[in-house]
Amino acid sequence: MxxxxxxxxxxxxxxxxxxxxxxxxxxxxxxxxxxxxxxxxxxxxxxxxxxxxxxxxxxxxxxxxxxxxxxxxxAQAPSVGSRRPPRVPEGVRDLAGGYPDPAFLPELRPPSPVGPVPGSHRGSPRLAALEELTRAWFARDGVPAEHVTFAHGALDCVARLLSTELKPGDSVAVEDPGFHHLLDLVPALGLRIVPVEVDDAGILPGALRAALRAGVRALVCSPRGQSPRGGYFTRERRDALVEVLAGFPEVLVIEDDHNADVSGAPSCAALAAAGLPRWAQVRTVSKHLGIDLRWAGLACDATTLARHDGRMLLTSGWVSHVLQETVARLLADEEVARLVGRAEEAYTERREALLGELARRGIAAHGASGLNVWVPVRDESAVVNGLRSYGWWVAAGARFRIAAPTAVRITTATLEPAAAARLASDFAGVLGESEAMYGG
CATH class of the missing domain: 1.10.10.10 (Winged helix-like DNA-binding domain superfamily/Winged helix DNA-binding domain)
Incomplete structure (x- = not known):
């Protein structure tokens, strides 16, 4: 051997x-x-x-x-290598990536010219203008914004929070199904994953209670646009989760509000707005301003802020001020804000169009918010390969699941309503072929 x-x-x-x-x-x-x-x-x-x-x-x-x-x-994504997304076959329409529609992303215009910097930005890592805009961004949804800071994207921020808070071997509660990059990141940090079941209103209180009793030291979840299932916290669900968390004040609760501005959720009942002792909410701009903008804003409690910034000071030090100024200009631009508003309307229309077409064919699916639709199926490979033969490329659910049932994820961000009917019809045909193959 x-x-x-x-x-x-x-x-x-x-x-x-x-x-x-x-x-x-x-x-x-x-x-x-x-x-x-x-x-x-x-x-x-x-x-x-x-x-x-x-x-x-x-x-x-x-x-x-x-x-x-x-x-x-x-490991499925060992820390000494990187798991890249499956290569999209030629001649098919890509609905697997989870990316926004480029038609709704503003043109990026970095500030110019940029003069040389005397010394280091470590003493003033955040541009005042962007810090003010970030506070307003969080405060808009009732998230306390007294303590804010920046990071190089959501996963960079989550990794730093977990590595400063936990030690190798500790457990982290994560959504199941959940964000596949997070499912790769947690074990790469030497931490153990404890899956927590979700539905259309987010993580289930009973599942969270069981994870907390099992000794998890942190929870990572999404308040809206949950990937891949699309759930969002209702007020009732948020209150029930806060009641469960009240018995575990030492647990760090991290919310990844990655598509805060284009989720299409009717409200944002964030855990971060509920007065928890240890909390953090991270937001990025990649879904509504541009995937190359590797910037994230973080609002959190004072202890979490000190630990995050202390570690960052010892590593990258700060987020590029050129990048910060680019983000600040976009966040303050009224025309960009109108473009983002149109994007959210279009994403909601496209997601709901596919859900409706699938429902008309008797196919149950989930997608209460966000850019994706989650469709339970018996055989992921059969559905992915079947849809490929019709010219569609969707994501098998295996990369998003731990113990959750099988399904496929369809990104609807670029799927116009007129195409939703054809996709749903093809989906029904594939399911019919699959059931015939497996005997109904």
Missing amino acids: AAQYGIGGTTAKGIAASIERAVAGGGLGPGAALPPVRRLADDLGVSPGTVATAYKELRQRGIVVTKGRGGTVV
Whole structure:
């Protein structure tokens, strides 16, 4: 077995390094099983404890995961490689990426000219104008804006918050189904995922209570436009979740409000507005101003702010002031604001058009807000491949799920209502073919 995988080494660090090289080089792909501890120990002539220590180090670094009786396997997105989205076949329409419609994104015009900077921006990392606009952005939805700061996008911010708050081996509650990049990030930080079930109103209070009792130290969720299912917090759901969280004041609650301005949700009942002791809400502009704007605004409690900024000061230091000024100009531009308003209207119309066409054909689907529709199916591969034959490319739900049932995700941001009927008809045809194949 050791020869098959090319694993070598006589110490825990040597064995771990050998496995890491195999993963980075592609010799051990995602999901590949590692030899049982005792078998590898016998093959290498070391103690089982040495191999167990090597496996533990790899788990803490997000390279492998342990699946109980299923043994130790390479993570689906190991931290020594990057899982890129599946390549879109030629000749099909891409509805898998989760991206906004470029027609509703403003032209980016960075400030010019940009003079040289004397010294460092570490002493004043945030432009005053953008900080003021960020406070107003959060305050608009009732989110406390006394403490705000910036980061290089939502995942950058979440990673920093989790790594300053938790230690390797700690548990994080995440939505299931949930944002696939977050599902990759958490184990890459050496943290354990605890899935929390969601419905059209967001995470379920009972599922959250069970996760909290299991000892999670942080919760990451979305108040609206939840990806991939599209749920948003109602006032009633928000209040029920706050009641559950009240018994666990030490838990850090992180909300990713990634499409705050184009979600189409009727209201924003954010947990961040409920007076929790430890909280953070991060917002980005990539969905409504441009995917290349790697900037995020963060509102949070004082302790979380100090920990986030303290870590950032030691690493990147600040977000580029050129980028900050670009974002500030866009946020203050009235014409851009009108374009964003038209985008939200169009995204809502397109999402609801597909939901309606699917419903008319007896196909249940979810998409209360956001840019996607989540359609439960029996066989993801059969549906993805079937729709491909009709000229559509959608995302299999496996990359978004942990324990949630099978489904596919369809991004509706660029799907005009006139095309929704054809897609729904093709979807019904694929389901009919699939049921005939599996005997109904």
